[in-house]
Amino acid sequence: MTRTVEEKHKRKIKRRQVLNAAAVGAGLAVGSGLVRGFPTIWAQNIKDIKLVQVGGSYSNIVEIANQATKELGFTVEMQAIDPDAQTNRTLTQPKSIDINDLGTFLLYYFVGRSIVQPIPVSKYKYWDKTLTLFTKGEYADGRKVSTQGTSPMKIQYYDSPEGKKFSTKPTEWLSGIPTMFNADTLGVRPDLIGRTVDSWKELLNPEFKGKAALVNTPSIGVMDVAMALEARGDIKYGDKGNMTKEEIDKTIKIMLDFKKGGHFRAFWTNFDQSVNLMASGEVVIQSMWSPAVTAVRSRGIPCTYVPLKEGYRSWSSILCPMAHLSGMKLDAAIDYMNWHNSGWTGGFVARQGYYSTVPETAKKFLSADEWDYWYDGKPAAVDIKDPYGNLMEKKGQVRDGGSFAERTGKIACWNTLMDENRYLTRRWNEFISG
Secondary structure, three states: OOHHHHHHHOOOOOHHHHHHHHHOOOOHHHHOOOOOOOOHHHHHHHHHOEEEEEEOOOOOOHHHHHHHHHHHOOEEEEEEOOHHHHHHHHHHOHHHOOEEEEEHHHHHHOOOOOOEOOEEHHHOOOHHHOOHHHHOOEOOOOOEOOOOOOOHHHOOEEOOOOOOOEEOOOOOEEOOEEEEEEEEOEEEOHHHHOOOOOOHHHHHOHHHOOOEEEEOOHHHHHHHHHHHHHHHOOOOOOOOOOOOHHHHHHHHHHHHHHHHOOOEEEEEOOHHHHHHHHHHOOOOEEEOOHHHHHHHHOOOOOOEEEOOOOOEEEEEEEEEEEOOOOHHHHHHHHHHHHHHOOOHHHHHHHOOOOEEOOHHHHHHHOOHHHHHHHOOOOOOOOOEEOOOOOEEEOOOOOOOOOOHHHHHOOEEEEOOOOOOHHHHHHHHHHHHHO
16 A cells, blocks of 8 residues: 555545454445545455564563554564574574564664665654654753663664664664663662662672672673672773773673672573572572562562662663565554554553653553552552553552652663674673683
């Protein structure tokens, strides 16, 4: 369906209404003559389209795919995969993916390779409602967001419709649709520590020898340590999210000394490991994800995602249509990505502790009490449930770190792919095996 035809009829009926009508077999919107001249082939064939989305398990969730399929009238299938496998599959089997749900920094692997394709700003409905953190690299009050690591503005725009290079200034071509993000910190067991933890340097405090853990992901684990080393005054980095070889060597040397001294209890690779380490008490301070902290608390065990004075390490996700998409399938992909940020998904992921890049739409799918807890940082007026109805927080609890503005307003660095990533990975593997 051409844009000209779509514009000609959009005053008479919304395109999604047509898609849904076709999906349920009604055919009334097209067949009744209400939309004269509408290309009937779209309505007949849209139900046969399937979009395969690939990405991390934290966002590629079957319930989201099912809701999209229900509302859009074509099939959305989600496949959860780890970042390394996702990168390899994208490079070697690009046509096996339709929508790539990427950790933002992974786009560095694909830019200029004609693997993913740009999205015209004009085709995305919610750009004017998207947080300025993503559209301008600014907070709502005009402050500039930290650019250490892969801040969204570094990869959000292409410089041309060919998408060969990123632009650090706004253009008319998006590299993808930003969907969700969070501000990460350290998880701690306050009952076992017995005092306040308010700095990243505590990760390397000798007091916690044998009871500290790191995530076994080079670019993230090394940045958590860098936050601690900088807080201690050991190293002043030019950019913790893009270290030089010299900075990597200094960091790994100190990490090896701590490891040989028995400081680290474990290096976890998945969600469940991080939860079990903390719940068992084997570890009292570690790299951790927000939902993992809540999972520990759901067992009746104290666990806190502590706000630290140096700020948060943040991350974001982005949906990218693959280059092989065209015609009706590309139109369906655009429709799906617009749906993704229309609110239902934003409400769903909020109940996991994640933020939507378009909070205005997510708010419509949260109760007032949920919004007050997750976004405004107010004490829970009722028990807070996760997306599946399980107890997340009891009445009276306050979200760790406070409100959305407080948490996201203190981002110190972003998850990233460093220029020296290969070197970092080699040195990290030496650290893990050393």
